[in-house]
Amino acid sequence: MEKHELMKLKLLSANIRLDVMKMLVHCGYGHLGGSLSIVELLSVLYGKHLRYDATNPNDDNRDMVVISKGHSGPAWYATLANVGFFDKEMLMTLNEGGTNLPSHPDRTKTPGVDMTTGSLGQGTSVAAGIALAMKRLNQNRYVYLIVGDGELNEGQCWEAFQFIANYKLNNCIVIIDENKRQLDGYTIDVINPFDIKKKMEAFGFYTIKVKGDDEEAISKAIDECKQVNNSAVSIVLDTIKGQGITYFENLIDNHSVKFNNQENIDAANEAIAKLEKFVKESLKNV
Amino acid sequence: MYKLVDDRNKIGAAMNLTVVKTLQQAMNEDEMVVALEADLGGASGFSKIKSSHPQQFVECGIAEANMMGVAAGMSMLGYKPFVHTFSPFVVRRAFDQVYLSGGYAKNTINIYGSDPGYTSAHNGGTHTTFEDIAIMRTLPDAVIVDACDDVQIAWVVKEFLKLKGIHYLRANRKAVRKVYTDDSRFKLGKGNVLKTGNDILIIAAGELVSDALDAAEMLQEKGISVEVIDMFTIKPLDEELIKNEVKGKKAVITFENASVYGGLGSAVNDVLVNCPQRVKVKNIGIRDLYGQVGSVDYLKKTFHLTAADVVEETIKLLNRE
Numbered sequence: 177m178e179k180h181e182l183m184k185l186k187l188l189s190a191n192i193r194l195d196v197m198k199m200l201v202h203c204g205y206g207h208l209g210g211s212l213s214i215v216e217l218l219s220v221l222y223g224k225h226l227r228y229d230a231t232n233p234n235d236d237n238r239d240m241v242v243i244s245k246g247h248s249g250p251a252w253y254a255t256l257a258n259v260g261f262f263d264k265e266m267l268m269t270l271n272e273g274g275t276n277l278p279s280h281p282d283r284t285k286t287p288g289v290d291m292t293t294g295s296l297g298q299g300t301s302v303a304a305g306i307a308l309a310m311k312r313l314n315q316n317r318y319v320y321l322i323v324g325d326g327e328l329n330e331g332q333c334w335e336a337f338q339f340i341a342n343y344k345l346n347n348c349i350v351i352i353d354e355n356k357r358q359l360d361g362y363t364i365d366v367i368n369p370f371d372i373k374k375k376m377e378a379f380g381f382y383t384i385k386v387k388g389d390d391e392e393a394i395s396k397a398i399d400e401c402k403q404v405n406n407s408a409v410s411i412v413l414d415t416i417k418g419q420g421i422t423y424f425e426n427l428i429d430n431h432s433v434k435f436n437n438q439e440n441i442d443a444a445n446e447a448i449a450k451l452e453k454f455v456k457e458s459l460k461n462v
Numbered sequence: 463m464y465k466l467v468d469d470r471n472k473i474g475a476a477m478n479l480t481v482v483k484t485l486q487q488a489m490n491e492d493e494m495v496v497a498l499e500a501d502l503g504g505a506s507g508f509s510k511i512k513s514s515h516p517q518q519f520v521e522c523g524i525a526e527a528n529m530m531g532v533a534a535g536m537s538m539l540g541y542k543p544f545v546h547t548f549s550p551f552v553v554r555r556a557f558d559q560v561y562l563s564g565g566y567a568k569n570t571i572n573i574y575g576s577d578p579g580y581t582s583a584h585n586g587g588t589h590t591t592f593e594d595i596a597i598m599r600t601l602p603d604a605v606i607v608d609a610c611d612d613v614q615i616a617w618v619v620k621e622f623l624k625l626k627g628i629h630y631l632r633a634n635r636k637a638v639r640k641v642y643t644d645d646s647r648f649k650l651g652k653g654n655v656l657k658t659g660n661d662i663l664i665i666a667a668g669e670l671v672s673d674a675l676d677a678a679e680m681l682q683e684k685g686i687s688v689e690v691i692d693m694f695t696i697k698p699l700d701e702e703l704i705k706n707e708v709k710g711k712k713a714v715i716t717f718e719n720a721s722v723y724g725g726l727g728s729a730v731n732d733v734l735v736n737c738p739q740r741v742k743v744k745n746i747g748i749r750d751l752y753g754q755v756g757s758v759d760y761l762k763k764t765f766h767l768t769a770a771d772v773v774e775e776t777i778k779l780l781n782r783e
């Protein structure tokens with residue numbers, strides 16, 4: 177990847193992370209950990225790979241995104257605002273009565289949100305259906321399915337994966353956010369996930385594992401998936417829950433964070449200031 | 463017997479932690495009591511059971527259907543399972559398992575489905591459950607309770623553990639206003655007359671019982687005399703009580719944080735059609751609406767589930783030809 181392009185993606189990642197933090201602090205609470213772990217992924221998708229028209233969210237030629245771990249809605253909203261689907265002011269309405277940005281994504285409310293999710297597991301089957309329909313209609317489009325590692329506890333995920341592999345839906349790029357934590361703690365302590373990459377391979381997926389905070393590696397993995405034409409494809413992202421902000425990475429319970437204590441507020445404000453500085457400096461170079 | 467608290471604005475202990483505490487006490491006395499969770503231990507407080515009674519705790523991961531089946535299986539060997547997940551995942555995600563592995567196979571599953579109706583608040587429409595009562599009512603012999611305060615929920619948990627079968631408890635996780643004094647005792651399947659009155663009968667369940675009592679006071683000020691029943695057991699329903707108390711009333715109001723289609727409203731209507739006395743009825747609850755995100759106050763207003771709504775509907779009903 178050219179240096180300039182990478183810089184642009186890193187700038188977008190910083191902006192997304194910045195807006196996630198601003199939203200959650202303004203709201204007073206929110207699903208922080210799982211939102212931050214997919215920031216770089218969303219940056220690579222919306223900054224490089226995804227085909228979309230922000231002025232025409234329902235464009236028939238667009239690639240589609242299903243974030244099955246719906247509680248990461250804030251990261252999606254921050255991304256969509258940054259690439260022009262709607263104004264950033266709207267981000268401050270998160271979870272307010274009457275908002276178009278509910279905690280869990282709603283395709284009937286938010287421009288750019290392709291599928292409603294929130295009940296873990298369900299997005300996987302819908303993405304499978306979208307991919308199958310695209311193939312049957314001879315449409316050259318992709319659907320990107322983002323799944324949580326905790327979410328993989330749901331049997332429905334494996335029903336969907338079996339389906340995707342059976343139909344060789346290589347236009348459905350399955351991306352697993354392996355941040356190694358779920359709601360009640362580490363995945364290994366809640367219910368042993370074993371080796372996710374090996375499980376995907378056993379299910380018939382061509383699978384790549386990359387660092388989830390590395391835009392270039394993510395981008396390369398997506399390119400590689402697009403070269404595969406005879407099987408289902410998946411990417412296991414090695415991420416950190418709360419990624420990119422050390423304080424929140426280390427916070428024991430960082431699934432849903434409340435900003436009702438000074439420590440959390442200070443840490444968030446410090447992160448916001450740092451990110452703002454980074455954005456300002458990068459803008460000079462991009 | 464039950465008694466009402468003097469100060470109805472007093473907030474009780476958190477509902478979820480009351481369930482946890484009651485289960486822990488039961489576990490101290492009976493090693494066959496087990497708690498099952500689906501990665502919501504932080505939300506339900508069941509993580510505390512994991513620490514205090516590790517041998518009586520089963521973490522199932524985010525796999526609610528599996529959890530119901532596991533609970534059913536454990537009950538076959540004598541365990542007394544109490545499972546928790548959010549109410550939508552009980553009835554929408556795992557109902558087939560509750561139905562067949564549980565009910566039809568004559569196994570036991572005690573279920574705490576938390577945050578029903580508007581109490582899903584900031585989790586929004588995807589997590590909002592208005593249909594749970596309707597769905598669970600179709601399960602033969604299931605027991606359904608909508609608990610109104612911490613005293614009642616503690617009593618219900620203890621009572622469920624004595625019984626075999628499918629028992630569904632729906633309630634907020636958060637603390638709610640107190641209705642009953644700490645020494646109050648109840649009877650499953652028996653409604654409680656909380657306030658007597660001559661003109662109107664309000665039948666409510668769950669935390670809206672407090673709002674029903676508010677509404678009764680507001681109506682009283684307008685010269686309308688109101689009786690209030692806490693119908694915390696929605697199934698089996700206390701049909702006798704309804705038949706007796708409707709006598710001489712001008713109107714019946716049902717009031718629930720759930721869909722009236724198949725909910726408390728429908729259940730009460732089923733009894734009223736068989737009463738010799740004709741009476742005006744208004745079912746206050748949800749009709750043809752999905753949930754949405756917002757604060758509890760916002761949602762109660764939006765869904766017309768406040769005491770003021772009850773007052774307004776009552777007056778409208780009385781003026782209706």
Ligand SMILES: Cc1ncc(C[n+]2csc(CCOP(=O)(O)OP(=O)(O)O)c2C)c(N)n1
Nearest residue numbers: 210294295296324325326327357358359501
């Ligand atoms: C069917 C279902 N069960 C339970 C929940 C509650 N819940 C929301 S997020 C979560 C943990 C998710 O863990 P993971 O998929 O690893 O997400 P991440 O760590 O990336 O935030 C749980 C249990 C839910 N939303 N849906």
